[in-house]
Amino acid sequence: MGVQTMNNNKEVLLEVKNLKVEFGKKGKEFVAINDVSFNIYKGETFGLVGESGSGKTTIGRAIIRINPVAGGEIKYNGKTISGKIDNELDKEITKKIQMIFQDPMASLNERAKVDYIVSEGLYNLKNYGSEENRKKIVEQALLEVGLLPEFASRFPHEFSGGQRQRIGIARVLVMEPELVIADEPISALDVSIRAQVMNLLSDLQARKGLTYLFIAHDLSVVRFISDRIAVIHKGKIVELAESEKLFANPLHPYTKSLLSAIPTPNPRVERNKKIVIYDPCCHNYENDPPKWVEIEPEHFVLANESELESYRKEIDYKMTLVN
Amino acid sequence: MGHLTTEEILKSEVVLSVEDLVIKFNLRGKELTAIRGASLDLHKGESLAVVGESGSGKSVFTKSFMGLLDSNGRIENGTIMYKGENLAKFKTEDDWIKIRGKEIAMVFQDPMTSLNPLKIVGKQVQESIELHQNLKGEEAKKLAIEILADVGISEPERRYKQYPHEFSGGMRQRVVIAIAVACNPNILICDEPTTALDVTIQAQILQLLKNLQEKYNLTIIYITHDLGVVANVADRIAVMYAGDIIELGTAEEVFFDPKHPYTWALLSSLPQLGTKGEALYSIKGTPPNLFKEIVGDAFAPRNPKALKIDFVSRPPYFEVTPTHKARTWLLDPRAPKVDPPPMIFKMRDMGMNGGANNE
Numbered sequence: 035m036g037v038q039t040m041n042n043n044k045e046v047l048l049e050v051k052n053l054k055v056e057f058g059k060k061g062k063e064f065v066a067i068n069d070v071s072f073n074i075y076k077g078e079t080f081g082l083v084g085e086s087g088s089g090k091t092t093i094g095r096a097i098i099r100i101n102p103v104a105g106g107e108i109k110y111n112g113k114t115i116s117g118k119i120d121n122e123l124d125k126e127i128t129k130k131i132q133m134i135f136q137d138p139m140a141s142l143n144e145r146a147k148v149d150y151i152v153s154e155g156l157y158n159l160k161n162y163g164s165e166e167n168r169k170k171i172v173e174q175a176l177l178e179v180g181l182l183p184e185f186a187s188r189f190p191h192e193f194s195g196g197q198r199q200r201i202g203i204a205r206v207l208v209m210e211p212e213l214v215i216a217d218e219p220i221s222a223l224d225v226s227i228r229a230q231v232m233n234l235l236s237d238l239q240a241r242k243g244l245t246y247l248f249i250a251h252d253l254s255v256v257r258f259i260s261d262r263i264a265v266i267h268k269g270k271i272v273e274l275a276e277s278e279k280l281f282a283n284p285l286h287p288y289t290k291s292l293l294s295a296i297p298t299p300n301p302r303v304e305r306n307k308k309i310v311i312y313d314p315c316c317h318n319y320e321n322d323p324p325k326w327v328e329i330e331p332e333h334f335v336l337a338n339e340s341e342l343e344s345y346r347k348e349i350d351y352k353m354t355l356v357n
Numbered sequence: 358m359g360h361l362t363t364e365e366i367l368k369s370e371v372v373l374s375v376e377d378l379v380i381k382f383n384l385r386g387k388e389l390t391a392i393r394g395a396s397l398d399l400h401k402g403e404s405l406a407v408v409g410e411s412g413s414g415k416s417v418f419t420k421s422f423m424g425l426l427d428s429n430g431r432i433e434n435g436t437i438m439y440k441g442e443n444l445a446k447f448k449t450e451d452d453w454i455k456i457r458g459k460e461i462a463m464v465f466q467d468p469m470t471s472l473n474p475l476k477i478v479g480k481q482v483q484e485s486i487e488l489h490q491n492l493k494g495e496e497a498k499k500l501a502i503e504i505l506a507d508v509g510i511s512e513p514e515r516r517y518k519q520y521p522h523e524f525s526g527g528m529r530q531r532v533v534i535a536i537a538v539a540c541n542p543n544i545l546i547c548d549e550p551t552t553a554l555d556v557t558i559q560a561q562i563l564q565l566l567k568n569l570q571e572k573y574n575l576t577i578i579y580i581t582h583d584l585g586v587v588a589n590v591a592d593r594i595a596v597m598y599a600g601d602i603i604e605l606g607t608a609e610e611v612f613f614d615p616k617h618p619y620t621w622a623l624l625s626s627l628p629q630l631g632t633k634g635e636a637l638y639s640i641k642g643t644p645p646n647l648f649k650e651i652v653g654d655a656f657a658p659r660n661p662k663a664l665k666i667d668f669v670s671r672p673p674y675f676e677v678t679p680t681h682k683a684r685t686w687l688l689d690p691r692a693p694k695v696d697p698p699p700m701i702f703k704m705r706d707m708g709m710n711g712g713a714n715n716e
Contacts, residue, residue, distance in 0.1 A: 085555040085556075086555055195411075225627070226623060229638060230640075254627075254628050258633060277633075291557060292557065297559070297589060298629065299587070299704075300612060301612055302609070304588040309561075
């Protein structure tokens, strides 16, 4: 939160450069992520939005080294963490980068008690010292996410969806991470519970100085929580800007289409809304391939020369309206 | 866009009338009251949205109109009147066959699981035509292809012969809708029809449902927790909490002038109304345990401004306008004046300006 003001002294925590991820066998691979680049600054919430199958989760998984990288590189605090890395760095990354999953019904081990679920990361790294100390860490984490320490001896099925997601967050906190990848953390929750979990995430960020990569398909949620938003379409990021700038001044036709489709809780607006349909044929990339360009400060877009020209005109026009 | 006005809703006939419905389930030797005396009149040609959180009973309530309750559930009390018959009294499958599909049809949430993966799509549509419209063979096939075209599937002849796995999620949902429409029903129940879909596809499916409503003269019940969807499609909204309809009104009444504290809380917790950098409004606690008997207003324990009487006696419906009623003691003339939270006023201002929130 509030990163807009630190434009000048921001520190890059994670650097993704020309990332490429492929699935499938050699010779007939499917390119899930193609030439994606972005930076995440320390302390910010970086939103990644796209439709299902666009590759947003794949990017998250490539960062925490679940999906191998086929090209490009990922740097964390200046150190390369993609490809082959030594054991020590691997351990450090596992600790520093953690993930919150979408469905708290599926992501917790049904047969394990909360105590074990929350401590699993500690067991892996064996860095907790005494058993007593481990118990203390778990207790602290549960309190921090608004659960009672007694819950440690219960099983996941005894909890509601919102509580389960809190357990998922507690499990992340025991590792004392710096970067948390939240993959659709509230999509599976009810409206009233969503607000609770979103407040918890912002609260933890403020207290612990966490950096979030927030992956979601719901733009109204992403707008509320993110400092900057990247829009991804078919494995390519097509636009990246500060949240309010993206909403006020979208340039890429896909972003425009996505913004036009957001459901608004307002019958008068909804009934008159016009949906912009995105047709990839509107790009003429044959002779003039697109590039990833910073069109105005902190506003990136994927476009070719002729598109850039019209986008610049659009920005100038908007500027004259403002002045 | 074919939305009904308040007068049109009041004037049109009642097609389905639910009165004082009580549904109970036996679960692990205990009795759970899923629906606690809900009443509702459904008017011809309208789109009614039933809104509520998971566990509020919105699915159970509407499933009871089609006899689709799980075997451990039963209707304990109340009536469901449809064309002069009381559906609540139906016992056998033979009774229900007359209603299901032909009179009331359903579109399910997840198109990935509601189609038969081993059967070509066209046959699945044709099946419901043969069952409900007395057509056979080539004639039924012709109509099936026509309906596939109606729901926006291009090249219906070719697509007729394809299997569900050859369709995308949005296209599959179109097929599910085609199957429901092919029964030629009066009432269509859509249970979270767009929850499993992407936003851009979602908008297209909602538009399709609206077009079909006009073409086939359907009355549609939408079950959803997504208030954006509700704002898009609903003429009227029923808000459910803990097995009861706690507020009922036209879309504008419920969004811009809600009366029940739960409706206030639900709308206030939307991220669209939040201010960046500040905490979102959130409802404390969890919904009540339906295994226990609920005394008073079910929402009272989570309502910081609950009145004393909310814990003692269950509020009746108070009428706000002929189309708007709510179950809250706040509407009693003797109640103290309690203002809705500021977000509700913000919502009203946005609404009156016709969408200033998209600035």
